[in-house]
Amino acid sequence: MAEFTMVAALLTALTLGVVQFxxxxxxxxxxxxxxVEGAYYGALADVDPGAAAARTSDLIARAVGPDYARDVEAALVAEGVNGTVRVTVRTAVPVVGLWSGPIAMEVVGDAPREYLG
Incomplete structure (x- = not known):
């Protein structure tokens, strides 16, 4: 009986760890x-690159919740023909379920700027 309890507790913890990962x-x-989707949206010829941040925030909020879409930045990295739109998202890593903890991650998406002409 004691061995079953110890093994069951270990397997339960292992399973929950894999699910959380x-x-x-x-x-x-x-x-x-x-x-990446926000960067491609902001790279369109008739769209301001600043709209990429709003698009990214909206997509994140719809998929995993607004808590993960708080720190989103978009910028035009290089001007001219070789311009690139870069979207940077800084958010927390979920620790228990979708509740975020003190660990943070930074994700970057780039897209080449589209020019007409």
């Missing part, structure tokens, strides 16, 4: 994909 990887992938 999967949630953290999922959140990281969602934030990265939103940053």
């Amino acid at each position: 999967g949630i953290a990887v999922y959140v990281r992938n969602v934030v990265h994909d939103a940053a």
